[in-house]
Amino acid sequence: xxxxxxxxxxxxxxxxxxxxxxxxxxxxxxxxxxxxxxxxxxxxxxxxxxxxxxxxxxxxxxxxxxxxxxxxxxxxxxxxxxxxxxxxxxxxxxxxxxxxxxxxxxxxxxxxxxxxxxxxxxxxxxxxxxxxxxxxxxxxxxxxxxxxxxxxxxxxxxxxxxxxxxxxxxxxxxxxxxxxxxxxxxxxxxxxxxxxxxxxxxxxxxxxxxxxxxxxxxxxxxxxxxxxxxxxxxxxxxxxxxxxxxxxxxxxxxxxxxxxxxxxxxxxxxxxxxxxxxxxxxxxxxxxxxxx
Amino acid sequence: xxxxxxxxxxxxxxxxxxxxxxxxxxxxxxxxxxxxxxxxxxxxxxxxxxxxxxxxxxxxxxxxxxxxxxxxxxxxxxxxxxxxxxxxxxxxxxxxxxxxxxxxxxxxxxxxxxxxxxxxxxxxxxxxxxxxxxxxxxxxxxxxxxxxxxxxxxxxxxxxxxxxxxxxxxxxxxxxxxxxxxxxxxxxxxxxxxxxxxxxxxxxxxxxxxxxxxxxxxxxxxxxxxxxxxxxxxxxxxxxxxxxxxxxxxxxxx
Numbered sequence: 399x400x401x402x403x404x405x406x407x408x409x410x411x412x413x414x415x416x417x418x419x420x421x422x423x424x425x426x427x428x429x430x431x432x433x434x435x436x437x438x439x440x441x442x443x444x445x446x447x448x449x450x451x452x453x454x455x456x457x458x459x460x461x462x463x464x465x466x467x468x469x470x471x472x473x474x475x476x477x478x479x480x481x482x483x484x485x486x487x488x489x490x491x492x493x494x495x496x497x498x499x500x501x502x503x504x505x506x507x508x509x510x511x512x513x514x515x516x517x518x519x520x521x522x523x524x525x526x527x528x529x530x531x532x533x534x535x536x537x538x539x540x541x542x543x544x545x546x547x548x549x550x551x552x553x554x555x556x557x558x559x560x561x562x563x564x565x566x567x568x569x570x571x572x573x574x575x576x577x578x579x580x581x582x583x584x585x586x587x588x589x590x591x592x593x594x595x596x597x598x599x600x601x602x603x604x605x606x607x608x609x610x611x612x613x614x615x616x617x618x619x620x621x622x623x624x625x626x627x628x629x630x631x632x633x634x635x636x637x638x639x640x641x642x643x644x645x646x647x648x649x650x651x652x653x654x655x656x657x658x659x660x661x662x663x664x665x666x667x668x669x670x671x672x673x674x675x676x677x678x679x680x681x682x683x684x685x686x687x688x689x690x
Numbered sequence: 691x692x693x694x695x696x697x698x699x700x701x702x703x704x705x706x707x708x709x710x711x712x713x714x715x716x717x718x719x720x721x722x723x724x725x726x727x728x729x730x731x732x733x734x735x736x737x738x739x740x741x742x743x744x745x746x747x748x749x750x751x752x753x754x755x756x757x758x759x760x761x762x763x764x765x766x767x768x769x770x771x772x773x774x775x776x777x778x779x780x781x782x783x784x785x786x787x788x789x790x791x792x793x794x795x796x797x798x799x800x801x802x803x804x805x806x807x808x809x810x811x812x813x814x815x816x817x818x819x820x821x822x823x824x825x826x827x828x829x830x831x832x833x834x835x836x837x838x839x840x841x842x843x844x845x846x847x848x849x850x851x852x853x854x855x856x857x858x859x860x861x862x863x864x865x866x867x868x869x870x871x872x873x874x875x876x877x878x879x880x881x882x883x884x885x886x887x888x889x890x891x892x893x894x895x896x897x898x899x900x901x902x903x904x905x906x907x908x909x910x911x912x913x914x915x916x917x918x919x920x921x922x923x924x925x926x927x928x929x930x931x932x933x934x935x936x937x938x939x940x941x942x943x944x
Contacts, residue, residue, distance in 0.1 A: 440788065557808040561798055564788050571749045571777050572802035572854065573770035619834035621789045 411644045420530045423538055424636040424654060427597045428606065430545040432632025433552050434590050435611030436624050437583060440563045445495060446483075446584070447607040449502035451591045451600050453479030455509025458525055458595070463516055469540045469592045476588030479505050480581075528599035528651040530640070537596050544593040548586050559583060560621055597636075598651035605655040606632065613662045616669040631661050700762075702727040702889040703748060703858055708757035710743050717743040719913045720757070725889050725906075727857065730880060731917075732900035733893040735910035735932060741893045744910065745860050748891070749775050761858055773802035776851035778861045781843060786836040792846045793831040796821055799853030821852035825879065841872030848876065852883075859883065861892045865899050877903050897924070 411417040438447055454472035461471025479501055486497045513522050521529075533541075552559070561569045562579040570576050587607070594603045614627035639654030646653065667674050703725035710718040718740040725731050735741050746752045747759050750766020761769040769775055776799070799821070800814040810818075822828045825845040830838065838846060844864060851859050865873050880890055881903060894900055900907070901920055908917040909932040916928045 554807065557801070560790075561801060564785065564790060565779070565798070567749075567751075567777060567779060567783070568798060568850070569801075570751060571770060571775055572773045572799075573767075574801065615789065619789050620791065621794070624789055 407645075408641070411641060416531055416533075417640075417644060419533055419535075419538060420650065421637055421640050423533055423541055424530055424597050424640050424650070425633050426545055427541065427594045428610075428632035428634075428636030428654070429629050430548050430590055431594055431603075431606035432610035432614075432628040432630075433625060434548065434586060435607050435609065435632070436614065436621070436628050437552075437559055437563060437611075438587070438607050439611035439615055440560075441583070443583075443587070444604060444608045445498055446480075447587060447591070448604040449483065449498045450476045450479055450584075450588050451603045452502040453505035454588075454591060454595070455506050455525060455600060456512050457509075459509055459512040459516065463512075467540055468537075468595070469544055472592040472595060473588055475505060476591060477585065480584045480588065524599070525595070526599050526601050527649060528595065528597050528602070530597045530650050531643075533596050541593050541596060544589050548590045548593065551582065551586050555579070555582065556625075598654060602651045602655045605658060609655070609658040609662050610635075613658075613665045616662075616665045616672045619671070631658070635661055699726040699728045699887070701725070702762055703891070704760040704763075705744070705747065706757050706759070708744075708747055708754040708759060710740075710747055710752050711755050712752075716912070718747065721747075721910075721914045722757075723908060723914060723917060725858075725891065727889055728884055728887045729905045730884050730890045730892065730903060732904040732907040733891055733910060734895070734897060734900070734907055735893075736895055736934070739911045739932075740913070741910055742862070745777070745862065745891075745893065748858070748860065749777060771802075773799075773854050774856050775858045775860065776854040776856035778844075778847045778851050778859065778864060780862045781840065781867060783862075784835070784843075784847075786843070788835065791832050791834055792822070792827060792838070792849075793818065795835060795846055796831075796849045796853050799850040799855075802854070817855070818849075818853050821849040824852060825849045826875065840867040841869050841875075844868055844872060844876065848879065857887070858889045858891070861890070863894055864892060865894065865896070873899070897929075 438444060454476045457471035457473070457475030457478075458468050459471075461468045482501050483494075483497050486492065486501065487494050490497075492500075509525075513525075524532075558569070558574055558579060559582075561574065562576055562583070566576045569579075590607070591603050594606055598606055610628040610632040611624070613631050614624040617627050618624050635657040636654050639657040640650055642648075642657065643650040643653035665673070670676065701724050703723070705721055705723040708718060708721045709716065721740075721744060733741055733744065743752065747754060748761070750759065750770055759766060761774050764772075764774070796818045797810055797814065800810060800817065801808050804810065804814065819828070822831055825848050827842060827845050827849055830842060830846075835843065835846060848861075848864075864876060868876070884890060892900060892904070901924075904920065906918055907920050907923050909915040909923060909928050911932050911934070915931050916923045
């Protein structure tokens with residue numbers, strides 16, 4: 399492929415308004431999710447992301463039934479699932495991962511029942527797998543507002559959240575309210591999932607929330623570099639994935655997440671310090687690991 | 691050596707008849723303790739004896755069901771706001787793969803003094819620099835924390851406690867997995883901090899390592915069994931109550 403061909407490959411889809419919208423929305427969502435994914439990866443909250451994303455289903459359906467913005471219904475149920483998990487965990491002797499599995503499947507099942515009883519209102523496939531190519535201007539605005547709240551929150555609390563993930567004991571001992579940070583992070587997680595629903599859908603949103611962070615984590619030892627690396631990989635996969643889905647005429651969410659996963663695999667093999675190739679040849683990192 | 695007799699310094703940590711229970715299960719019962727500024731105290735007990743509960747009570751993490759804890763006469767909320775108590779964690783509590791450098795970790799000691807965005811000022815950077823210098827870790831400042839040896843890891847977190855400038859420093863099993871040379875460096879530093887009026891409380895299950903430099907010891911087993919000068923406290927009977935019979939291997943060589 400020469401330069402001209404690549405240029406044409408990039409330009410051709412832009413004659414369609416729906417493609418321009420889709421590219422803008424997926425790039426934005428890719429950036430927001432990637433920023434948050436740094437914290438999800440470090441805190442070990444992948445399962446929590448999966449839980450919240452599935453739990454928003456009944457909220458989306460109810461919002462359509464009552465003619466409310468889907469984001470409100472989704473957010474209410476996202477937060478509801480988080481509170482339910484916290485409540486059951488504190489009041490019973492059941493372990494956290496069991497509680498999470500129990501709550502999100504319960505919420506998701508309720509969503510399925512609601513959809514099956516209101517087939518004309520909602521398209522199940524769009525909820526499950528996203529529909530960024532068909533996104534309306536109204537939904538686009540909702541996505542931008544919600545995503546911006548996440549971005550601002552993460553920017554302001556960037557360091558507090560890092561300390562919360564790294565050493566909550568120290569955070570607490572110097573008067574930082576870690577309970578508030580815990581719920582802020584969960585709230586931001588719910589918001590981000592809501593923002594990403596249209597792009598990749600409920601099933602795949604968790605990939606957006608862990609893969610870019612995991613990729614960046616293999617590439618650097620510095621949190622300040624991890625964030626831009628994650629965002630770069632998130633935006634790049636979103637844009638490339640959307641193009642690929644145009645040419646393949648395939649699922650956009652699927653193409654985005656496959657691209658992200660391939661980037662992760664590349665990082666896993668070729669990362670300068672923690673890549674498999676480096677480790678095999680006996681890197682300093684591997685030696686220190688052995689000492690400890 | 692002392693600038694003033696320990697007895698003359700003001701009381702810094704006051705634990706008054708504190709009982710802590712978790713969902714009805716008593717972890718610490720009727721504990722009373724007074725630590726003066728400019729002293730080093732060893733907290734000795736087995737695993738599960740309530741050492742970490744006492745630490746949590748001093749940091750204000752667990753509300754006592756009876757009694758109270760005051761640091762410099764202040765309740766825990768103000769103590770936290772003023773970053774008065776610094777905690778040096780056990781090695782296994784830390785995720786050593788976390789993408790932070792030594793400098794980043796020590797700077798975390800300064801967060802309590804910064805505004806919401808936690809942007810360090812020149813003074814914060816100077817204090818972090820000085821703290822790293824005092825524990826001889828300045829040349830390691832850009833290392834990711836997992837790339838440090840056991841002793842260097844301990845010193846990095848001790849530097850964070852220094853940067854926090856708290857008047858009380860709690861150390862949780864600080865000499866586990868540390869070589870003799872680092873242990874000596876740390877003890878020298880602790881003695882120096884004591885001279886400057888810090889109150890230092892060290893938890894350990896190893897009696898031998900602390901008798902050489904502690905002013906007082908506290909024996910703990912669900913409650914405070916004894917506390918005071920080492921010579922008064924380390925009686926056979928007290929140690930038997932602390933360790934439940936298996937004293938022999940814990941006794942310091944005298």
